[in-house]
Amino acid sequence: MAGRAAAEGIRKAIALVNSVADEAGDEEITPTEIAEAIRDCLELSEVDEVPNVRRYLGEALDAVSDGMPADFVAMTLYAALGALREGTPH
Amino acid sequence: MAAPHRVQALPGGARLVVESMPERHSTSVVLMFAGGSRLEDDRLGGVSHFIEHLYFKGTRRRPSSKEIADAIEGVGGFINASTDKELTAYWARVPSEHMNLGVDVLFDIVANSRLDPVDVEKERMVILDELRMYQDQPQEMVQNLFEELIWPGHPLGRDIAGTEESVSRLSRDDILEYADAHYRLPNLVVGAAGSLDVEQTVEGVAKSLSLRADMDGAVSPSAPAPLTGPRVLVRRRETEQAHICLGARALSYMHPDRYALDLLNTVLGEGMSSRLFLNIRERLSLAYDVHSFTQKHRDTGYLGVYIGVDPKKAVDAVNAVLVELRGLGETEVSADELARAKEFTKGRLRLELETTNGVAFWLTYQELLLGEIKTIEEELTLVDAVTASDLKRVADQVLSGPLQMSVIGPFARDSGFRLAIGA
Incomplete structure (x- = not known):
């Protein structure tokens, strides 16, 4: 997969979002933490190596800022992860 | 004969x-x-x-x-x-x-x-x-x-x-x-x-025959206007699964390339050996139900893909389907894949014509809509004549048109879907 570090960063953000969506875990995850995880990904130059990854991450960040449901944020992050996968020859 | x-x-x-x-x-x-x-x-x-x-x-x-x-x-x-x-x-x-x-x-x-x-x-x-x-x-x-x-x-x-x-x-x-x-x-x-x-x-x-013979008041069907660009329509519903259809206008049943389109559809998404099933469901585990289909009318038609998917994976699945669609226009299908698609198509046609109902409908449909009737042998010959380059050409032609996508699911926004197809 192209952008291994970016993929790991996106997976981390997805895990945070999913724990909110599933209401799992002892500690409460805040939108700020999710936004931080997404911003970390955006700082990686790898996200520009594959079309649309930066745009999906930007959409996800907007969705967090706008208070959209966690599932919607997760969907957008999965799309970014998928775009990375598709940037790699099968 | x-x-x-x-x-x-x-x-x-x-x-x-x-x-x-x-x-x-x-x-x-x-x-x-x-x-x-x-x-x-x-x-x-x-x-x-x-x-x-x-x-x-x-x-x-x-x-x-x-x-x-x-x-x-x-x-x-x-x-x-x-x-x-x-x-x-x-x-x-x-x-x-x-x-x-x-x-x-x-x-x-x-x-x-x-x-x-x-x-x-x-x-x-x-x-x-x-x-x-x-x-x-x-x-x-x-x-x-x-x-x-x-x-x-x-x-x-x-x-x-x-x-x-x-x-x-x-x-x-x-x-x-x-x-x-x-x-x-x-x-x-x-x-x-x-x-x-x-x-x-x-x-x-x-x-x-006890119906009227004259044709006063007959109406000719109008042709649909050309599409202006890609569009997404999201209908918000609190469903467990997201339901998505995406595709593009394709060929009419009068078009000589209709056999190539049918074979393209078979390669793409008909049955459990199709590309969509093997890649989207089996390899990526993105969707439980994914298949393609065509509809043909006198002057228009479409090639569509249906995806039933976990809402969180909806845009990812759409993007994965788009990769499969683009692949059809970029590389010719292999001889083996084409041969399998032909056997699938010919076999399904033969099975359809086992019953008297199947034959009556097949003949009537052809006479009414096409104005001529091909025998099953003629039809099978036309299927056999399609080449891998025909499929690539038709894929290229169909997929160069603007993509359209409808979505039903728990989505408050359509931005991810619009981004996927450039709408």
Whole structure:
């Protein structure tokens, strides 16, 4: 997969979002933490190596800022992860 | 080799297509009328479908639906009808010795229906329930929304059954007027297949023709306007699964490349050995149900993909499908993959033509819509003649058009979907 570090960063953000969506875990995850995880990904130059990854991450960040449901944020992050996968020859 | 079927012109401009299948026990008869929901304007939306329902409510000789059903079921037969966008068909399958009964009942319902005002109101309620039922079936509904996108503002983009508004508004006079204009002999092709005597069938059908022969008021279908760009339509519903249809306008059933399109569809998404199934479901585990399909009309058509997916994976699945679509236009399919698609297509056609009903519909459909009938051997030869480069060319042509996507699911925004197809 192209952008291994970016993929790991996106997976981390997805895990945070999913724990909110599933209401799992002892500690409460805040939108700020999710936004931080997404911003970390955006700082990686790898996200520009594959079309649309930066745009999906930007959409996800907007969705967090706008208070959209966690599932919607997760969907957008999965799309970014998928775009990375598709940037790699099968 | 002589064709196994015979086409016979009938009085009044109707046509009969008949094929003897002497080893069968049944005979199937189809009355197929050109028209369907495509000819309806917004005000009359659903009238063809409404008429089809009403014709089973009673005739002057068989005054109730029970008497119509008893006539055919009393000999172990089946009777039914369907409305499509470009045709309406009434059919009966009966033990062969009762073929004349089948012909008689079918002509009775299309020519002598009572269209009782009480039945009109009762059936209106049934159809409105049917329309509401579709609202609870997102897999059906998402395809209707997709067709709205593919043919915006055109009767082809409207549900065959009409809308709640149009069905509520249709009057009995509207129905009588529409039926009178369209149920005429020049619009009719009769098909018969089974263990029958061809000469007796011609004679029996010719005697039964009791519809009007002239064609006053016939309407020519209008062509849909070109699409202006990619579009996404999201209908928010709190469903467990997201239901998605995406695709592009494709070819008509008159187009010489239609065989290549069908093979392309088979390679892409028909069956468990298709690319979509193997890659989206088996390799990426992104969707439980993913398949492709085509629809063809006289001057237009589409190639579509359906995805049933966890809402969180919806955009990812769309992107993965887009990769498969793009791949078809970039690289020729392998000889092995093409050969498998051909065998699949030819095998399905042969299976379809095992029954008398299958043959009667196949012949009637071709005569009515294409104006000529190909034998199964001719059809299989055309499938065999398609090359990998034909598939690539057709994929390239179809996928260069603007993509359209309908979505039903718990989505508050459409931005991810729009980004996926550049809408």
